[in-house]
Amino acid sequence: MHNQILGSQGEQAAAEFLQQHGYVICARNFRVPVGEIDIIAKAGEVLAFVEVKTRHGSRYGTPAQAVNYHKQQKIIQTAKWYLRQNHLEDRCFCRFDVLEVYALPGNKWQVRHLPGAFES
Template sequence: MRNQILGRQGEQVAVEFLQRQGYGICARNFRVPVGEIDIIARKGDVLAFVEVKTRHGNRYGTPAQAVNFHKQKKIIQTAQWFLRQKCLSEDKCFCRFDVVEVYALPEGKWQVHHLPGAFEC
């Protein structure tokens, strides 16, 4: 339960960070039978499918390292569902897969590291 709370807080921090960077949030926690995407955001002609990983530190590797091949495959499949549902095609918009690492620091502070184009399909 504690990890779920940390994850939700991290996602909110990531949303606020992306908005400050000029992204519009299209969807949060987009779920279909094959998987979930934490944030779908648009900036200009780029549609970013964003996986958020929140951690207290790097004891078990960086948060981005947790987005392994299996997780990437599920995100890509889920992105394809989103594009079909919204009648978009990969030809008409530039799609990118990002990871946002959120670190929970002492005293309620946060550090955010955005990795645009963290992986490809």
Template structure:
């Protein structure tokens, strides 16, 4: 991954965290990695734990950012989430798998939160 893409991804994740916090979420972890995969953001609100995938794009040349969260990617996120729950002993937890897509056009960024989408 190029440095410019890494910076764009980090900015997107920062914006997603700020958005979630404004909506009352508490950020538990960022960039959680384990042998099963990575989860961009793990956040909690109202007794529910949300596993959030963030997709940031500069244009729509490859379609909406959410379309990059393929079935295979969803399965990796689920596996990593189950591992996280086991490690943190949080078995009796309400769960949500969300996507936050961010489209950056010039100086304007549009964020769209898709809760419970997979």
């Protein structure tokens, strides 16, 4: 499976997982000049900026390990942009999550949610 297709399907599986767990999806693939955030979702008073990493396995490390310091900084800057655009600065509790999505045989998905995976 091509990586772009795998990533897109993984993001869809992640969004469905979040919705099944009570999150409301506010935005998907939010892009600005400084970067992109895969999913922005709200659960209660928490606004979660979610990075989705999809893999076939953990042969080369876990998906979350791919969210290195540089990637975290881009996500944080993009989140600040989102908050400014939506006039939400200092108006909500924000969190940075990672969703590890594993593609399994038979077009099935295993999702591991890491709430608060990193901080700004």
